[in-house]
Amino acid sequence: MSTPTDTSSALSRLTPVLEGIGLVKTYGRVVALDGADFALYPGEVLAVIGDNGAGKSSMIKAMSGAEIPDQGTVRMDGQEVNFTRPSEARAAGIETVYQSLAVAPALDIASNMFLGREERKPGLLGSVFRMLDGSGMRNKAKEQMTSLGIGTLQNMGQAVETLSGGQRQAVSVARAAAFGHKVIILDEPTAALGVRESAQVLQLIKNLRDKGMPVILISHNMPQVFEVADRIHVQRLGRRGAVITPQSVSITDVVAIMTGALQVPIEEQTLGPVRVPATQEGPIKSGLEEASAG
Amino acid sequence: MSETTTATSAGYDAAEEFLGRQSGLQRLQTVLHGYPWLSPASVLILATVIFALVAPNFATLGNFGTITQQTAVIGTLAIGQTLIILTAGIDLSCGAIMVFTSMVMAKTAMESGMNLPGGLALLLGLLVGGLAGLVNGLLITRLSLPPFIVTLGTLGIFTSLTLLYATGRTVRSRELAPVLKWLGKGLDLGGFTITTGVLVMIALYAVLAYVLRYTAWGTHVYAVGDDPDAARLAGIQVSRVLVSVYTVAGLIFAVASWVLIGRVGAASPNSGIDANLDSITAVVIGGTSLFGGRGRVVGTLIGALIVSVVESGLSIAGLDQAYKRLAIGVLIIVAVAADQWIRRARA
Numbered sequence: 149m150s151t152p153t154d155t156s157s158a159l160s161r162l163t164p165v166l167e168g169i170g171l172v173k174t175y176g177r178v179v180a181l182d183g184a185d186f187a188l189y190p191g192e193v194l195a196v197i198g199d200n201g202a203g204k205s206s207m208i209k210a211m212s213g214a215e216i217p218d219q220g221t222v223r224m225d226g227q228e229v230n231f232t233r234p235s236e237a238r239a240a241g242i243e244t245v246y247q248s249l250a251v252a253p254a255l256d257i258a259s260n261m262f263l264g265r266e267e268r269k270p271g272l273l274g275s276v277f278r279m280l281d282g283s284g285m286r287n288k289a290k291e292q293m294t295s296l297g298i299g300t301l302q303n304m305g306q307a308v309e310t311l312s313g314g315q316r317q318a319v320s321v322a323r324a325a326a327f328g329h330k331v332i333i334l335d336e337p338t339a340a341l342g343v344r345e346s347a348q349v350l351q352l353i354k355n356l357r358d359k360g361m362p363v364i365l366i367s368h369n370m371p372q373v374f375e376v377a378d379r380i381h382v383q384r385l386g387r388r389g390a391v392i393t394p395q396s397v398s399i400t401d402v403v404a405i406m407t408g409a410l411q412v413p414i415e416e417q418t419l420g421p422v423r424v425p426a427t428q429e430g431p432i433k434s435g436l437e438e439a440s441a442g
Numbered sequence: 443m444s445e446t447t448t449a450t451s452a453g454y455d456a457a458e459e460f461l462g463r464q465s466g467l468q469r470l471q472t473v474l475h476g477y478p479w480l481s482p483a484s485v486l487i488l489a490t491v492i493f494a495l496v497a498p499n500f501a502t503l504g505n506f507g508t509i510t511q512q513t514a515v516i517g518t519l520a521i522g523q524t525l526i527i528l529t530a531g532i533d534l535s536c537g538a539i540m541v542f543t544s545m546v547m548a549k550t551a552m553e554s555g556m557n558l559p560g561g562l563a564l565l566l567g568l569l570v571g572g573l574a575g576l577v578n579g580l581l582i583t584r585l586s587l588p589p590f591i592v593t594l595g596t597l598g599i600f601t602s603l604t605l606l607y608a609t610g611r612t613v614r615s616r617e618l619a620p621v622l623k624w625l626g627k628g629l630d631l632g633g634f635t636i637t638t639g640v641l642v643m644i645a646l647y648a649v650l651a652y653v654l655r656y657t658a659w660g661t662h663v664y665a666v667g668d669d670p671d672a673a674r675l676a677g678i679q680v681s682r683v684l685v686s687v688y689t690v691a692g693l694i695f696a697v698a699s700w701v702l703i704g705r706v707g708a709a710s711p712n713s714g715i716d717a718n719l720d721s722i723t724a725v726v727i728g729g730t731s732l733f734g735g736r737g738r739v740v741g742t743l744i745g746a747l748i749v750s751v752v753e754s755g756l757s758i759a760g761l762d763q764a765y766k767r768l769a770i771g772v773l774i775i776v777a778v779a780a781d782q783w784i785r786r787a788r789a
Contacts, residue, residue: 234677235677238677244675246675250669250671250672250675250676251669251672252664252665252668252669252672252673252676252735253668253669253735254664254668254735254736255661255664255665255668259661259665260676263661263662263665263672263673263676263677263678264662264673264676264677264678265677266658266661268658277652277656278656278657278658278659279656279657280656280657280658280661282656307475
């Protein structure tokens with residue numbers, strides 16, 4: 149594993165995958181975002197933490213098309229983008245996993261993974277009879293599960309309601325990883341899960357990072373954040389309070405930064421990238437996102 | 443799970459063994475969870491066997507033919523109802539739409555009416571059915587009203603439209619265009635008479651079974667009924683799916699009206715009064731969940747057949763038809779209770 153010192157020149161050339169500059173969002177008289185900045189670099193896990201009402205979700209929604217910011221700029225790979233709907237962000241390669249276990253329980257694993265992006269059989273069966281490629285989708289789902297190291301799920305024809313909470317969340321993460329080729333956002337992915345199941349999801353996040361996929365993790369759980377994050381974005385009062393690393397600050401200090409009891413001088417913050425991205429290849433772009441039946 | 447694993451290592455494995463062990467009842471629950479139409483199928487076979495033993499004239503080819511013919515109208519109507527119930531909706535107006543479109547088909551083809559060619563009158567009826575379904579779908583999605591309330595309202599609206607349009611008059615057989623009576627034609631297969639209406643119903647079941655099982659739209663129908671929020675987050679346009687479901691169902695109700703004209707040999711504004719509840723009965727007995735997302739159209743066909751078998755069996759056995767309502771009433775409650783139980787199954 150490379151250290152920041154010997155690769156600083158490579159790091160300085162990196163452009164943020166996803167960047168927000170001076171984002172403002174108000175709901176009536178309530179100010180959710182008050183000129184917030186944000187940057188996610190290639191290949192890193194960026195945790196976003198903050199008190200309730202600090203504007204974490206508003207900021208993430210502004211980046212993923214769920215909300216339109218009143219002011220400010222969002223850039224992907226340095227290019228300005230204006231998402232007005234989540235489907236636009238999704239088309240650009242940003243996938244979101246929600247805490248509410250957003251899967252359809254009666255459908256099987258493969259159907260859930262391809263929900264809304266089903267693939268049809270080639271030839272007349274697909275074009276005229278609109279027949280879905282059931283076995284093809286199951287095989288691809290299986291490949292995706294294997295490549296993410298989810299070995300506990302073997303039968304892709306199994307109904308999701310027969311799975312544990314952790315396994316359901318694994319299906320959501322695998323779906324995001326299958327179709328998100330740029331950024332994966334996880335919004336409190338372990339909030340509904342037990343300890344053992346949370347550990348599985350954290351392992352998935354590490355596997356994603358090892359494949360070179362940038363991940364945004366929104367979480368309240370400090371030990372989890374410290375376990376997987378490369379950098380930690382602390383949101384405070386609608387702005388970026390500080391960006392630090394798990395190595396530079398203790399958990400107690402992070403809580404103090406969140407509440408405003410502790411200020412971090414700008415020169416002690418980690419606004420730039422710290423991780424050299426793994427080369428992105430293989431299963432992440434395995435072609436799952438290629439031809440999907442609309 | 444084998445018995446030997448517990449012998450080799452104690453403790454943890456013993457607990458796993460306990461968790462993995464399934465009672466016979468649990469195994470049944472798991473099987474029914476995977477194949478929800480198995481229970482109505484057993485009820486159908488059981489009812490047929492019992493009536494065959496009790497009533498000597500029941501198990502004849504001729505009677506089986508009659509049973510399929512008696513199933514045709516509600517059986518067709520219930521296909522549309524199944525689609526709607528799969529989305530966790532309900533349609534109380536389906537019978538009213540069917541009767542209304544049957545009057546449209548019959549009257550527009552009459553000489554004293556618009557004198558349209560029979561085929562055109564038929565198409566017009568199908569169009570009116572689709573539009574009626576579209577209206578239901580738009581009211582439900584645009585105004586965010588519960589399907590029960592919307593269709594209770596449109597039930598009244600379509601019923602009164604029918605009465606006003608028909609001016610209380612039945613269109614008799616000799617006034618009907620031949621195309622409209624075509625679904626009443628019988629084909630004799632060695633004592634077993636099947637009508638074209640029954641064939642149309644079976645074809646429609648086959649098409650819908652295919653569409654629900656093998657197309658993206660079918661998957662979306664299940665997903666929307668199962669968990670609309672999850673469907674929305676997956677990028678499915680839930681309102682669009684719902685509107686399409688109600689529109690397709692309206693079209694199917696119009697086909698049912700064609701079957702109805704063929705079966706009755708006339709078009710009467712006063713027919714099909716209980717058709718809405720009968721179609722819901724067929725769907726529910728057929729194992730489709732009223733809470734959406736679960737069920738198969740083939741179950742609905744079995745459900746509709748159960749009702750006809752009970753009806754026919756009771757009358758051939760010389761028993762009071764009141765027992766039919768009793769038996770069907772019990773079946774409905776058993777079916778919904780079974781659905782609740784099956785939902786709790788874990789693989």
